[in-house]
Amino acid sequence: MTVRRRSPALALAMFTCAALPVAAQPRGDRALGEYLSSECVTCHQISGRQVGAVPAIVGLPEDAFVALMASYKRRERDSQIMQTIAGQLSEEEVAALAAYFGSLIPQR
Numbered sequence: 001m002t003v004r005r006r007s008p009a010l011a012l013a014m015f016t017c018a019a020l021p022v023a024a025q026p027r028g029d030r031a032l033g034e035y036l037s038s039e040c041v042t043c044h045q046i047s048g049r050q051v052g053a054v055p056a057i058v059g060l061p062e063d064a065f066v067a068l069m070a071s072y073k074r075r076e077r078d079s080q081i082m083q084t085i086a087g088q089l090s091e092e093e094v095a096a097l098a099a100y101f102g103s104l105i106p107q108r
């Protein structure tokens, strides 16, 4: 049996096809975000209203949401509560929460 070497072009095409389904997926899993959000909405209002010192997080652009959570995680933003919460979430979970909260429309 002879083993033929694949052409670089074919290898590239195969690589691109294998990578496509991943790239085409939305960044965050909204259903996972909804599941995880139950903890968040004990403080943050699902309606998107700000209550006291707890800011609204509904309808935030996903990038902004992820950046805010990352800054709590790195302890650049000061909030013991949010630093603790963000510190316990994986990147995937933060992306999921961003996708879920970002998909909600604030009821003000």
Ligand code: HEC
Pocket (backbone or CB within 6 Å): 036, 037, 039, 040, 041, 042, 043, 044, 053, 054, 055, 056, 057, 065, 068, 069, 077, 078, 079, 081, 082, 085, 097
């Ligand atoms: C115990 C109450 C509490 C819980 C639970 C909580 N948060 Fe917060 N969150 C706060 C408070 C208070 C702030 C404002 C902190 C500050 O001054 O930076 C805040 C700020 C934020 C901000 C920044 C908003 C902005 O515009 O500045 C985001 C994003 C956020 N929380 C997301 C979440 C997510 C996601 C969860 C659930 C995984 C969550 N929070 C759970 C109390 C809470």
